[in-house]
Amino acid sequence: MSEETFAAVDLGASSGRVMAGRVGPGVLDLAEVRRFPNRPVRAGGTLYWDILGLYGNVLDGLRAAPAGLASVGIDSWAVDYGLLDAEGRLLGNPVHYRDARTDGVMDRVRADLGDDLLYRTSGLQFLPFNTIYQLAADDLSRAATLLLVPDLLAYWLTGDTGAERTNASTTGLLDVRDGTWSQDLLDRLDLPAKILPPLRDPGEAIGTLRPDVVAETGHAGLQVTAVGSHDTASAVAAVPAATGRFGYISCGTWSLVGVELDAPVLSEESRAANFTNEGGVDGTVRYLRNVMGLWLLQESLRTWGNPDLPALLAEAARLPGLRSLIDPDDPEFLPPGDMPARIAAHCRRRGFPVPETRAETVRCVMDSLALAHRATLRAAARLSGREIEVVHLVGGGSRNDLLCRLTADASGLPVVAGPVEATALGNVLAQARARGVVGDLAEARALVAATQDLRRYAPSGDETRWREAAVRLGLES
Numbered sequence: 001m002s003e004e005t006f007a008a009v010d011l012g013a014s015s016g017r018v019m020a021g022r023v024g025p026g027v028l029d030l031a032e033v034r035r036f037p038n039r040p041v042r043a044g045g046t047l048y049w050d051i052l053g054l055y056g057n058v059l060d061g062l063r064a065a066p067a068g069l070a071s072v073g074i075d076s077w078a079v080d081y082g083l084l085d086a087e088g089r090l091l092g093n094p095v096h097y098r099d100a101r102t103d104g105v106m107d108r109v110r111a112d113l114g115d116d117l118l119y120r121t122s123g124l125q126f127l128p129f130n131t132i133y134q135l136a137a138d139d140l141s142r143a144a145t146l147l148l149v150p151d152l153l154a155y156w157l158t159g160d161t162g163a164e165r166t167n168a169s170t171t172g173l174l175d176v177r178d179g180t181w182s183q184d185l186l187d188r189l190d191l192p193a194k195i196l197p198p199l200r201d202p203g204e205a206i207g208t209l210r211p212d213v214v215a216e217t218g219h220a221g222l223q224v225t226a227v228g229s230h231d232t233a234s235a236v237a238a239v240p241a242a243t244g245r246f247g248y249i250s251c252g253t254w255s256l257v258g259v260e261l262d263a264p265v266l267s268e269e270s271r272a273a274n275f276t277n278e279g280g281v282d283g284t285v286r287y288l289r290n291v292m293g294l295w296l297l298q299e300s301l302r303t304w305g306n307p308d309l310p311a312l313l314a315e316a317a318r319l320p321g322l323r324s325l326i327d328p329d330d331p332e333f334l335p336p337g338d339m340p341a342r343i344a345a346h347c348r349r350r351g352f353p354v355p356e357t358r359a360e361t362v363r364c365v366m367d368s369l370a371l372a373h374r375a376t377l378r379a380a381a382r383l384s385g386r387e388i389e390v391v392h393l394v395g396g397g398s399r400n401d402l403l404c405r406l407t408a409d410a411s412g413l414p415v416v417a418g419p420v421e422a423t424a425l426g427n428v429l430a431q432a433r434a435r436g437v438v439g440d441l442a443e444a445r446a447l448v449a450a451t452q453d454l455r456r457y458a459p460s461g462d463e464t465r466w467r468e469a470a471v472r473l474g475l476e477s
Contacts, residue, residue, distance in 0.1 A: 018061025021428030123176035123277030132172030158207030169279035234426030240449035251397025258288025
């Protein structure tokens with residue numbers, strides 16, 4: 001099979017990019033076509049996504065992409081959606097998952113339906129911004145169709161509606177046991193089933209570009225292909241694993257930490273630990289838990305006026321470790337705002353030394369994330385029965401040498417860092433598989449391992465200090 005080139009539209013919570021990926025025998029490389037910021041907008045007290053700005057950047061990226069593309073795929077963050085009216089028009093900008101409109105909604109829904117029913121059906125961890133709680137807070141009176149963000153963009157490109165299954169699995173409305181929309185939950189929540197579109201899987205053809213999109217981009221007849229449209233699903237598909245006994249950390253704004261399974265874990269212990277069972281490529285299950293991730297660092301840098309990050313990380317690496325610690329998953333860290341002040345207040349309240357410099361704050365964040373990675377990996381292995389021999393840390397966080405090294409030390413496991421653009425690679429590989437350029441998931445992962453820049457970190461062997469710190473922070477007993 002000869003080489004083919006695919007376009008990957010990869011939208012993260014803070015930036016987006018259009019990449020051109022070349023795939024063939026022994027070949028897998030990416031070229032950035034366009035990169036752009038993803039800035040939420042607060043208007044009238046509500047935090048929105050600038051969805052039209054994102055779509056405009058997608059069109060600009062496709063216009064700049066090379067001729068002769070085999071297809072294009074779209075992935076993005078999960079849970080957020082747009083509502084269309086009966087004429088197919090967007091009713092309003094998608095609301096950002098960090099908006100306060102769902103405050104208290106999750107608790108109300110859990111009280112009405114019960115944790116057992118919700119978890120037994122959807123297998124999802126309880127997070128206040130899950131789609132199911134957003135819908136309970138939304139006005140659906142004029143809605144004819146609900147489309148998650150990647151599906152909304154695909155609709156504008158092709159005119160075809162649908163819900164890609166890996167992303168649909170994050171809504172709280174998909175029955176994890178059979179992969180279909182849960183009519184039971186819809187009925188109990190009095191949500192209209194008619195607004196949920198048909199489900200589709202990674203690799204399915206969505207449609208070709210509409211004539212107006214062809215006029216905008218110049219790509220006549222270009223096929224839009226469904227990929228693992230939840231960005232973590234695409235990232236995990238590109239984990240360069242040679243064995244099934246691996247843990248993964250898809251590390252960016254969030255750290256998604258877990259293992260890959262063949263079936264969901266719906267035990268009471270799993271529910272109590274707040275682990276989620278989300279859909280993966282080829283019917284796999286991404287058994288994981290969200291950790292707040294580099295959002296803590298991103299918001300700190302924004303508060304400080306975006307100083308030189310490499311210099312701050314180098315300074316933080318020279319400081320004594322495990323001194324100031326926070327629980328990254330405390331809800332106080334979820335909204336935008338003055339993150340350094342919140343970190344200082346958290347340390348003071350929990351009895352840890354308060355960071356006094358920017359470097360000390362950065363070291364606090366890095367140590368705390370490494371401890372959270374340790375705790376979550378251990379819990380995933382225990383609850384799933386899946387042994388972890390190696391940790392694959394992919395995504396933007398794989399460039400953070402300090403975090404990778406601390407994660408190896410904290411977990412006591414070797415860490416393989418990279419690829420950085422795992423999500424875009426997984427997106428491209430799903431398209432390549434649909435075209436027969438690449439074989440099964442194992443072959444795709446072997447191609448990633450053979451062609452991408454990977455770094456390896458061995459643990460220091462000083463696990464006692466990390467265990468003591470985890471106990472001090474309340475992550476272990």
